[in-house]
């Protein structure tokens with residue numbers, strides 16, 4: 001069995017909420033950040049003696065760089081005390097550009113963060129104004145230079161696509177600039193206007209490009225990224241020299257990861273579960289972690305203990321999610337350019353795999369949209385654009 005593990009640490013704090021964002025976040029006050037970090041370290045008690053080797057740690061949010069390096073160091077230290085950690089562990093911290101200085105980047109590098117994921121969003125001030133972000137294109141650029149100077153060689157940037165007036169020229173400029181600044185990874189996500197209650201939804205939507213334009217832009221974006229050596233490996237992700245995100249690959253390949261902190265999701269020992277979106281309840285409940293383990297003598301695997309807790313109604317912190325590994329492997333795996341493997345599908349569920357192959361056969365492999373090479377099946381670029389429809393049909 002593959003015993004490697006990814007750890008996601010959710011930092012739910014943001015100095016303010018961006019209008020288009022639907023993530024769970026709160027504005028920090030008092031000593032809540034300290035209590036939250038203590039709670040995360042406490043939650044790790046549930047995972048003692050699991051025999052896993054940690055390959056990736058990912059601080060996401062929210063705004064992880066609001067925490068400060070001492071708190072990040074404390075969590076990394078506790079992870080090291082709880083698990084065997086691979087010598088090549090990838091440790092990513094998401095960073096909001098306006099909070100990065102030479103000093104903070106240096107401190108993060110010193111405590112073991114070796115991958116910077118910077119929320120650039122765009123190198124155009126117009127886009128950043130539209131998104132009401134606090135940083136400018138100049139700041140985003142400077143921050144990439146700062147983290148590179150502080151020793152980060154693995155630098156990822158987030159970009160938002162589907163904004164008004166994005167052009168091929170702009171994508172060219174972005175890709176060339178990112179390459180020149182030493183960026184090794186790009187995530188380009190489509191803008192989703194989620195939080196309808198908080199904004200003039202219709203007004204914003206009128207400004208956005210049509211679905212057709214978004215599809216054209218996406219195809220152009222992928223091609224332009226590739227000409228600048230950012231090779232697509234997932235619907236929204238591109239890497240230079242194969243510097244893919246080790247952590248995110250675990251999600252797409254249905255490998256094990258645990259999520260620590262509020263709203264974090266886990267897939268561990270065959271169970272999917274998540275933590276409720278309530279910081280106070282989280283802090284309060286994990287205080288009892290060691291006591292609880294004492295009561296159960298620490299013999300049960302963590303997810304089963306949680307199941308027990310839920311059944312007994314003692315704790316409402318964790319929710320067990322439905323898990324259909326066959327469907328998830330198809331849905332997540334087809335996000336990757338490497339696609340999915342028929343042998344693995346057979347191992348997961350022979351009956352379902354037969355049906356899956358029947359659909360492929362009837363639809364003659366969805367011409368233009370899918371490719372099969374031996375046991376490997378993947379979507380083409382055109383296929384990515386209608387992946388939801390194809391996957392829905394394959395899983396009928």
Ligand code: SF4
Pocket residue numbers: 013014016017018021022023025061062063096
């Ligand atoms: S986009 Fe990022 S900074 Fe803005 S509210 Fe969402 S998580 Fe916080």
